[in-house]
Amino acid sequence: MAAGEGMRPTVERASLGREMLLAFGRWTVPAMTTAEQAPAAPRPLLRALASPPQLLAGHRRLLGGLAVAAALLGTQTLAASTPLRSDVRLLLPSEGLLAGLGDGLRRGYGLAMEQSAICGLTPPSLQLGWLPPGGDPGPPLRAAGRSALLVAPPAAPLEPYGLLADQQRLTVLLPLQRGRSLEGLPQLRGSDRLWPLVPGRSLEVDRLAQALLADRIQRVMVVRDRTAESQALSARFEASFANGNGQVIGPTAAPMALDGEDSAALGQLVTDVEWYRPPALVVLTSPGSPLERAIRGARWPETTLLAWPFPVTAAMAQRQIGVDPLSRGPGWAAFARSFERRWGYRPGPVEGAGYDTGLMAALASVTAQGQPGWGLDWFSANAKPQPLCRALKLRRQGVAVRPMGASSRLDLSPGVPPTANLQLSRR
Numbered sequence: 001m002a003a004g005e006g007m008r009p010t011v012e013r014a015s016l017g018r019e020m021l022l023a024f025g026r027w028t029v030p031a032m033t034t035a036e037q038a039p040a041a042p043r044p045l046l047r048a049l050a051s052p053p054q055l056l057a058g059h060r061r062l063l064g065g066l067a068v069a070a071a072l073l074g075t076q077t078l079a080a081s082t083p084l085r086s087d088v089r090l091l092l093p094s095e096g097l098l099a100g101l102g103d104g105l106r107r108g109y110g111l112a113m114e115q116s117a118i119c120g121l122t123p124p125s126l127q128l129g130w131l132p133p134g135g136d137p138g139p140p141l142r143a144a145g146r147s148a149l150l151v152a153p154p155a156a157p158l159e160p161y162g163l164l165a166d167q168q169r170l171t172v173l174l175p176l177q178r179g180r181s182l183e184g185l186p187q188l189r190g191s192d193r194l195w196p197l198v199p200g201r202s203l204e205v206d207r208l209a210q211a212l213l214a215d216r217i218q219r220v221m222v223v224r225d226r227t228a229e230s231q232a233l234s235a236r237f238e239a240s241f242a243n244g245n246g247q248v249i250g251p252t253a254a255p256m257a258l259d260g261e262d263s264a265a266l267g268q269l270v271t272d273v274e275w276y277r278p279p280a281l282v283v284l285t286s287p288g289s290p291l292e293r294a295i296r297g298a299r300w301p302e303t304t305l306l307a308w309p310f311p312v313t314a315a316m317a318q319r320q321i322g323v324d325p326l327s328r329g330p331g332w333a334a335f336a337r338s339f340e341r342r343w344g345y346r347p348g349p350v351e352g353a354g355y356d357t358g359l360m361a362a363l364a365s366v367t368a369q370g371q372p373g374w375g376l377d378w379f380s381a382n383a384k385p386q387p388l389c390r391a392l393k394l395r396r397q398g399v400a401v402r403p404m405g406a407s408s409r410l411d412l413s414p415g416v417p418p419t420a421n422l423q424l425s426r427r
Contacts, residue, residue: 085145087124087374088361091137091153094130098228101154104350105175105357107343108406112358112388115338119389124149124365136160141168148374149364151175151357154350155228158182162190171376173197173360175353175407182417191415195376197356198349198408199417204309204323205237205284211321211424212307213244217279220307222248222255223269224284225291231257233309234284249276260290270298280305280321287348312425324423329356329405330385336406352407359388359403366395381411 090109092102106128113123127147131137134157141150141164152161154176165172166189174196182200185191212220222237224230234255238248248254251272258265273281281300285291287310295306296316305319312322335355339347347355364373373395380400391403402410408418 085125086127086147087365088149088151089127089129089141089144089147090151090357091129091131091156093133093153093155096133096228098133098154101176101350104348105154105354108339108347108351108354108356109358109361110354111335111339111342112355112362114342115388116358116362116392119392121362121366121392124361126361138164148372149173149361151361158185158188158194162188162194164190165193166190169193171195171364171374173357175357176350177417185417186415188415193414195360195412195414196417197360197405197410197412198353199419202233202236205233206240207323207424208282208307208309208321209237209240209244209246211323212241212280212282213246215305215321217305218244218246219249219278220246220280220282221250221273221276221278222282222284223258223291223295224255225286225289226257226259227286230284230286237282237284249278255284258291258294260285260292260294266294266298270300273300273304277301278304280307282307284309286310312427315427320427322425324425328352329407329409331387331404331406334387349407356403356405356407356410359391359405362388363391363395363401363403366392368395368398376414379412381413385410 090106092105093099109126113126116123127145129140129144131140131153133153133155136157137150137152138160146168148171150161150165150170150172152172152174156174156177158174158177161172161174164170170193172194174194176198177196177200182196185194185196188194220241222234224234238255241248250256256269258269260266281295281304283291283295283306292308296314300306300318302317305321306316308320308322310322311324312320329352332352335352336347339351339355360376360379363378364376366373368378378395378398378401380402383400383402385402385404386394387404391401394401404410411418
């Protein structure tokens with residue numbers, strides 16, 4: 001059975017070295033740092049770790065534990081100034097609200113590498129790098145060892161990545177981008193080398209706004225959590241709703257930020273909803289967040305519809321409307337089963353995007369007819385989606401390939417995000 005189709009992986013569970021690397025990646029660093037993972041069958045092993053001097057000074061005790069783990073695995077610690085070469089460089093945000101996405105991306109990517117190894121592929125070497133959110137990758141990458149494939153961090157500023165791709169003739173994968181940044185992508189220099197892997201997240205709130213307007217609801221209150229992602233989505237929802245002559249009402253006549261663990265703020269929201277009586281309360285947060293739990297645990301007027309940017313799964317006294325996941329492809333079910341066995345929790349869009357990034361990197365590393373595929377010339381958006389082992393076999397034969405994506409249908413092309421088929425869910 002092909003990898004990604006519900007087979008039982010023969011790869012061993014998480015190693016101490018990998019868990020230490022995941023913890024290491026959460027540190028805040030002011031400039032790009034790198035950590036290389038070189039390929040080995042049947043699973044990728046940590047080969048080297050580069051640490052900036054200020055981190056070495058500030059975390060000697062933790063680095064001592066890391067050195068023990070490295071010694072056990074036969075690894076080495078390298079100086080930060082040592083240029084590392086690798087097939088793939090994965091950039092992650094070093095700080096801020098987006099930094100937490102790195103763990104999910106790496107776990108999804110790592111699962112794809114493990115399954116590739118089971119299919120007989122020596123996974124491409126990987127180098128991790130951290131940049132401040134919104135940072136220009138040009139200066140640090142020009143000073144680093146060249147990689148064949150670059151993976152941009154979540155919500156990356158696309159203009160500098162397009163410029164870098166054009167100057168270095170480099171293929172760049174964009175695993176997680178907001179919709180607004182993708183709208184101007186085709187006009188950017190270097191866009192013919194930028195490949196978005198999932199549709200823009202903002203399409204979810206566009207669909208939600210359209211659904212509410214179609215139900216003749218033109219007055220809503222909007223509450224969001226305090227993450228940067230929810231802030232961006234709330235601005236997008238407000239604009240999309242206004243385009244259909246909808247109006248956001250409430251004490252500020254604008255989306256309100258709320259900490260789901262602040263009982264006083266939640267009580268005030270309940271009072272405001274009782275006063276304004278909006279036909280719908282739009283809650284822009286992620287599934288399972290403190291805000292979602294708080295909203296579900298509160299009492300609301302029976303006439304108030306609750307609207308979510310994700311599927312409605314639990315019944316409530318109120319009517320609810322939600323948007324089925326944007327980030328789903330034909331390979332999602334098999335991926336989700338394998339991921340939960342591997343990591344012990346259900347994956348979300350971030351983990352799925354990391355997995356699809358790994359699929360593309362694995363296929364790009366295959367040499368067919370004497371040529372590697374880092375330019376993605378082998379990819380065909382019109383080809384039948386194939387499970388990983390089958391896709392790798394076809395790649396070796398020089399056949400045009402499209403993997404069975406988890407985060408989207410992977411009907412990709414440079415400069416254009418994949419399509420989305422957004423369905424509504426109601427309770």
